[in-house]
Amino acid sequence: MHSVTPVRTYVLIWLILTIMTGVTFWVSTINLGPWNIVVALGIAAFKMSLVIWFFMHVRTDNPLTKLFVFAGFFWIAILLAMTLGDYFSRTWMPGGKFW
């Protein structure tokens, strides 16, 4: 079983998550060209990591569970990377540029 996390830690994580929501909103109003999506997804991934690590207690889970959690999110990275690798190399498709 887990050790008990102090309330202060949970509140701090909540505060960071809320601030990062504001930051992602604010950054979306600044034109960074192709970097807008990178920043947006970076912030979302950071928020996700905080939720998984602290709220979902993966921090104190056993190595087997940690490995599965990592594998699950690594899988979606493979899905997106392979898909984009395919579509961006099809010269006859519309678009063909990063947003």
Next chain:
Amino acid sequence: MADTHVVEAEHAHSPHLRHHFDDMHQQFDSATFGMWVFLLTEIMFFGGMFGAYTVYRSMYPDAFAATSNFMNPAYGAMNTAVLIVSSLTMALAVRAAHLGQQKILQIMLILTMIFGLGFLVIKGFEYHEHWVDMKVPLFAGHWAWDGPNAPPQFAHQAQILFCFYFFMTGFHALHMVVGLGIMTTIFVMARKGTFGPEYYTPVEVSGLYWHFVDIVWIFLFPLLYLIGHTRNLI
């Protein structure tokens, strides 16, 4: 005698320990692990939609940006905030269950449900606006693409993003409804005093589900609402 020894051993352990587990610790770890295996199938479920979204957005980046401007980021931001607070109260509910604080556990579960319900209400207002605004594709008479912010060349691609919007937020909302059902069950169990320091596994694994649904929204918010602000396409 051997028989007496077995009987004694059975009386010694928690009434919540299922017979196929060695001890409470193993039972807790197995339940957590099993929940994560389920959540991995959920990643695949939502992953398919995120993958399809990625493909279409790479094909029609300008159309998606223009269409995103028809969504209201204020609703999206408000719902993000509401969900994050509900995740906090959920985490505090698990903590209270772990410490055997029955009153706090029940209050936190109620708060989690209120915030979850709040999310759905806000979402409902938002869907209603899209309905009035004629931004619901696939429904005859509820789709229109006109006005100064609607470049006519995007008339068809705009429907693709709104289809993604309704399917992804719709399935997310469905998960919220399921989550509210789970929380109601957990609340009823909590009222009976089921949970305490030695047994709070159901609260923990329900929390995992709730937080996962929160994570899905963390990605939906920037991908659906915030992609059009910086582009002047007209």
